[in-house]
Amino acid sequence: MLAGLLDSLYGGISIGAVLLIAALGLAIVFGLMGVINLAHGELMMLGAYTTFVVQNWFKSLGEPWFETYILFAIPIAFLVTALVGLILERGVIRFLYGRPLETLLATWGVSLILQQFVRSVNWVMVIGIALFCLLFFGALWVISRRADRERIRSWAIPIMVVLSLGIAFTIGKVLSETFELALTKPWFGTQGVDVTAPTWMRGGWLVELPEGSFQLSYVRLFIIGLTILCITGIYLFLQRSAWGLRIRAVTQNRSMSACLGIPTGKVDALTFAIGSGLAGVAGCAISLLGSVSPNTGQDYIVNTFMVVVVGGVGKLVGSIVAALAIGTMNYLIGSGILALLFQPIEPLFDLFTFFATTSMAKVMVFALIIIFLQIRPGGIFPQKGRSYEL
């Protein structure tokens, strides 16, 4: 009994931890900024691919290094996705604040672009894009320094777009024809790539109990630890640091904060970058569980939204409770343990046996979430006041 209980507790928590680490960044961005980032899953995917790249580096370094690659992959994944998030915020999202629908559409578009990007990225493409950016933004910079910039802007920009696009495209074409496969071979391709856990992370910790034993997999323990670390880090950052204070202030009253001299634009960018960075860490974690493919993020995005919505917008505690609750429900229903508990009551037993497969468990959890949101539309811990009605 004890073994069974601990096993299911561990099972529930381990799924919950994966959900939570995936949802954490989304919860921060959604909660503190009111931005629904549909590209969050793709940021996770980028984190996972970063892990893959780091792994390959360390593989080439040799044995003692390979064992430690994951410790380097996590911060690197954080930095890479935070950077991508920053570009995303500066380039797209900041123009759309206060317009949730447009943000939704724009980030969805970004998610599609990112997916296609990792499928087809190769050297020619990277060189082409870099060249285009260099030419276009370089020319913009030149224009911005001219005295008559306002006057020539209207016709200069379209010409520059076409010109830099043309140059970048031509050079890309020439390169791909001269070097062929060396430069045109996709880096990752469409098929999933695999991240191998270091040897100390394979297998698990065998727990011997009087009436049986079970094994806690090291990877899961690692993810649970990582999740705790991330939550603690975010909590300390928000509550103890100066920028955390600013973020909270902007969340509560943007215009008043701006009046008091808080750079709201910088706060937005920082929040979004941190949220994206957390997605990268989550991607790093999930790459240890399965394979990494362009649609990796898609498998998680719906669940992470559920976590954020059920937890209550803008509440870290809510996300934690919701992730653990959804994870545990998924586990208990899917593994058939709930059915066993109701064995004495025939109709309930039949009902839960019917739902005791992985696919059906998702259906039931979804239904339960809908019922729950009917009763408490604000989630487990609703925001006080009128703010969540947006």
Next chain:
Amino acid sequence: MVRRLGRRKFLIYGSATLGTSILLKACSEPPAPDTTGEATTSDSAAAGGNGDTIKVGILHSLSGTMAISEKSVVDAEQLAIEEINAAGGVLGKQIEPIVEDGASDWPTFAEKARKLIDQDKVVSVFGCWTSASRKAVLPVFEEKKHMLWYPVQYEGQECSNNIFYTGAAPNQQIEPAVDWLLENKGKQFFLIGSDYVFPRTANTIIKAQLAELGGETVGEDYLPLGNTEVTPIITKIRAALPDGGVIFNTLNGDSNVAFFKQLQGAGLTPDKYPVMSVSIAEEEVKAIGTEYLKDQYAAWNYFQTVDTPENQEFVNAFKAKYGEDRVTNDPMEAAYIGVYLWKQAVEQAGTADDLEAVRKAAYGQKFEAPEGMVTMNPNHHLSKMVRIGKVGEDGLFEIVNETEAAVEPVPWNQFVADTKGLGCDWSDPSKGGKYNLKDV
């Protein structure tokens, strides 16, 4: 002022994004299939069989999730065509393959099949991998009375006059695997598969077979395609098989990675919980990682390690053409022999254009394949050897069991109540694709 500037900047970034996306699109055009040599696109408009070449279609996914698996099958088909051309071609003409990309999208497969037949006027098509893509093109080939050579093991329960199946029927892969497991590994089975047609049909067959032969299905579960959360299933397996037992795995694609990784993490080792897979071959072992798959089993007709002179030649030719690090696997071999069988049938019929004559000539064709001698049966399936392999240190399979002779194909399953007693024989017009064995 500030606001106007913002809007301006937005315009600039907008046009930049637009430009980038155009650039992306330009760069992401599917790779030209002719990177490996002779394949040409459909620009030459001559009808098939006229002129100096015979046109055949190759229809696989060159992009999308199935790309890597199917790309290697295309490589094998092109190797066969190149070999045949080098040896003088068919009926004195060179074979000209026209490669089309099904893009891992089933409606696209149907569309491209139609295009190959109507526009390119090919005389035969080699292609498809997933059951979904085959089911999508089936009505096209039947409507046009055309010919498809399908190279992958599948769930059976189908017997079309217009498809030649060069992969295994269930009784040439799944059933012998179950027999072998019952004999060597235990009577209690847990079935796990992806949630779509092939695993569900395969598991129906396995359950019926186990019920008949004294085995026991202790549980089954299906993972949605692409899902990676395996923990509930592992708990179920441990609860259903506390002291070990057989896991029969029909998972497809990425889910396999998650499953084997987490199986190992949970301590379900191959000595107590042997896993038999029917969708994992050399190519997949490479992708999942040998460290997770070592000592697990797979059932196929062909492994790269098969010890025949024909296979030596096949593997060497393949590696010489595509690189030392490439591996061969069962669907690739089945695709390779499909091209040769078609060639033999055309030569016997003396024509490539009269599809009816080619189809009749195909029955009884024998070919000394890398896997051993194969024979085309009147039910459009091949008699094939069956082998069980165990994953070794090097990622290749060590063959632990093989049948003494080629096994005859049974497309309609004889364990499942719905299809029990049904047979298929296209050489006899009165019998056709679905006749009752007792009536004859």
